[in-house]
Amino acid sequence: MFCWKYLAKQxxxxxDFSVISIGLKTWxxxxxxxxxxxxxxxKKFLVKMIISLACLSVLSLTSFHxxxxxxxxxxxxxxxSSWFINMNLFSRSAHSNLTCEVCHGTMKEDDKTHPDxxxxxxxxxxxxxxxxxxHCKTCHLQSYDRYLLGEHAKALKKEKExxxxxxxxxxxxxxxPTCGDCHSAHYxxxxxxxxxxxxxxxxxxxxxxxxQKVTYLEDYHGKTAVHLGHEASAYCTxxxxxxxxxxxxxxxxxxxxxxxxxxKAQERFAEFVIHPTIENGAKETKDNIExxxxxxxxxxxxxxxxxxxxxxxxxxxxHSLLWxxxxxxxxxxxx
Amino acid sequence: MVENKAEEKTYWRFSVLHxxxxxxxxxxxxxxxxxxxxxxxxxxxxxxxxVSFFGGAxxxxxxxxxxxxxxxxxxxxxxxWLCYYKLVFKGSLTGPQSLFPRVKDIKDxxxxxxxxxxxxxxxxxxxxxxxxxxxxxxxxxGMNTMGLxxxxxxxPEFFSRYVPGYFINLAQVLHxxxxxxxxxxxxxxxxxxxxxxxxxxxMERSIFSGKTTKEEIMLKHPGEWESMIASAKDSPxxxxxx
Numbered sequence: 001m002f003c004w005k006y007l008a009k010q011x012x013x014x015x016d017f018s019v020i021s022i023g024l025k026t027w028x029x030x031x032x033x034x035x036x037x038x039x040x041x042x043k044k045f046l047v048k049m050i051i052s053l054a055c056l057s058v059l060s061l062t063s064f065h066x067x068x069x070x071x072x073x074x075x076x077x078x079x080x081s082s083w084f085i086n087m088n089l090f091s092r093s094a095h096s097n098l099t100c101e102v103c104h105g106t107m108k109e110d111d112k113t114h115p116d117x118x119x120x121x122x123x124x125x126x127x128x129x130x131x132x133x134x135h136c137k138t139c140h141l142q143s144y145d146r147y148l149l150g151e152h153a154k155a156l157k158k159e160k161e162x163x164x165x166x167x168x169x170x171x172x173x174x175x176x177p178t179c180g181d182c183h184s185a186h187y188x189x190x191x192x193x194x195x196x197x198x199x200x201x202x203x204x205x206x207x208x209x210x211x212q213k214v215t216y217l218e219d220y221h222g223k224t225a226v227h228l229g230h231e232a233s234a235y236c237t238x239x240x241x242x243x244x245x246x247x248x249x250x251x252x253x254x255x256x257x258x259x260x261x262x263x264k265a266q267e268r269f270a271e272f273v274i275h276p277t278i279e280n281g282a283k284e285t286k287d288n289i290e291x292x293x294x295x296x297x298x299x300x301x302x303x304x305x306x307x308x309x310x311x312x313x314x315x316x317x318x319h320s321l322l323w324x325x326x327x328x329x330x331x332x333x334x335x
Numbered sequence: 336m337v338e339n340k341a342e343e344k345t346y347w348r349f350s351v352l353h354x355x356x357x358x359x360x361x362x363x364x365x366x367x368x369x370x371x372x373x374x375x376x377x378x379x380x381x382x383x384x385x386v387s388f389f390g391g392a393x394x395x396x397x398x399x400x401x402x403x404x405x406x407x408x409x410x411x412x413x414x415x416w417l418c419y420y421k422l423v424f425k426g427s428l429t430g431p432q433s434l435f436p437r438v439k440d441i442k443d444x445x446x447x448x449x450x451x452x453x454x455x456x457x458x459x460x461x462x463x464x465x466x467x468x469x470x471x472x473x474x475x476x477g478m479n480t481m482g483l484x485x486x487x488x489x490x491p492e493f494f495s496r497y498v499p500g501y502f503i504n505l506a507q508v509l510h511x512x513x514x515x516x517x518x519x520x521x522x523x524x525x526x527x528x529x530x531x532x533x534x535x536x537x538m539e540r541s542i543f544s545g546k547t548t549k550e551e552i553m554l555k556h557p558g559e560w561e562s563m564i565a566s567a568k569d570s571p572x573x574x575x576x577x
Contacts, residue, residue, distance in 0.1 A: 007452060011453070220374075223377045228391070265495070268499050272491070273501050273504050298508060301505055301508050305508060305512035306512065308512070312516060316520055319524075320523075323447075324532055326451045327532050
């Protein structure tokens with residue numbers, strides 16, 4: 001009869017664990033004595049070598065650690081825009097040379113009054129939702145025009161046209177972003193390095209597009225760009241555009257984008273899946289169905305591979321462990 | 336005692352080419368694992384330290400490819416050697432003393448596991464035991480599949496002309512899991528079974544010196560001794576004795 005319990009019992013009975021632990025100790029002590037004897041002539045030299053090597057490695061590791069802390073720390077997020085201004089932060093920001101009137105001076109012309117303190121909604125409305133960001137256009141004309149062409153502006157238009165939206169009210173669902181949702185008008189700093197901007201944008205875009213952020217960081221582009229600070233790799237805006245945030249579901253537009261870095265890319269190159277995720281409420285369009293199939297294939301293959309790896313590795317580890325125990329047993333019995 | 340040892344007759348187990356290839360594969364494989372995993376697990380601090388040590392993600396990727404070319408070069412050299420061995424030395428590539436898998440290996444594995452559990456004796460191994468064959472074939476086949484998926488990731492523009500783009504995703508998945516598998520086996524199981532187990536602690540010297548003695552042959556693979564007696568030769572045909 002082939003019985004696991006019987007086998008395990010037999011196996012455990014044959015190993016005397018106290019013998020093993022005592023035997024291991026004597027065996028290791030013996031080995032150490034042999035090593036000590038053979039290295040006795042150059043002992044001093046070896047000790048010096050080991051100490052200097054240890055010092056060197058500690059020094060180099062700490063210097064690397066400094067480099068990491070300096071360059072790779074996740075950039076701090078600006079405090080959200082509210083009705084009050086933190087002047088310490090504002091005076092260090094890119095807009096610190098502007099006076100309040102440059103952006104807020106046209107209040108009366110826009111038929112807006114100062115918020116009434118007796119109003120029950122006083123300070124409860126979201127400042128970002130009320131401010132007219134078309135003022136940004138006077139300086140950032142190109143960015144503003146691009147924004148108007150993009151998906152974010154379309155979503156904002158839809159949101160404003162929908163009947164149950166009141167001005168300035170926080171909606172339960174996600175708000176369509178205006179300038180102020182991505183950029184902090186009061187606290188944004190200028191002249192950041194490309195890597196820093198990239199890390200920041202991954203956080204900011206990812207605060208709404210969560211699944212996309214996760215999948216981007218799992219992709220080779222995101223890993224090298226964000227975690228390893230490789231500038232030549234692609235950040236969010238390198239593919240989707242900085243202000244005209246475009247969807248790349250259409251393969252022809254996607255291919256054009258790919259070809260900016262991979263000039264030899266052909267038609268089917270754009271079928272590569274960077275964000276293997278589909279939102280739950282997404283419409284069953286032709287593109288989505290196709291993508292869902294691809295994602296299913298990729299996930300099945302990875303699950304199969306994972307199971308294979310676990311099976312093979314556990315077999316070989318178990319095999320080696322049994323073998324080690326057996327040989328230890330044999331060796332100790334001889335002593 | 337020392338004089339006696341010097342007089343003991345030695346036999347050739349590994350030719351100079353095999354020893355050289357073993358060392359080169361060792362270095363190349365370690366380089367591949369180090370660079371590849373530090374790119375894959377780049378969220379970890381140790382990976383970022385390694386990448387900054389190599390000089391950025393681009394350089395680490397470049398080094399990964401250099402190591403890959405070196406390691407695959409070993410496979411090509413080995414295949415050339417096999418052809419040479421077969422055609423010029425008229426050696427046997429599939430005989431009982433070769434690395435070719437045979438039914439006896441499965442029987443050996445079964446008997447060996449019985450031996451682990453204390454229910455049998457050690458099987459009589461031939462020149463290459465079943466775990467040595469597994470080590471060899473895992474590397475030989477693994478290098479080819481890893482090479483293929485690696486080429487997919489190296490030249491995605493070229494390959495996506497012939498296959499859909501999401502095959503690159505599949506190549507990424509296969510490359511990752513096979514890397515984990517081969518590292519988990521080669522950096523743990525291979526050193527333990529070939530070098531660190533009590534029978535041959537601290538290391539197996541024959542893969543670096545090429546030499547072995549009658550005592551070792553009788554202990555580790557007694558089946559070879561009989562075939563050597565039968566053919567009256569010190570080493571397999573075409574052995575480069577250096």
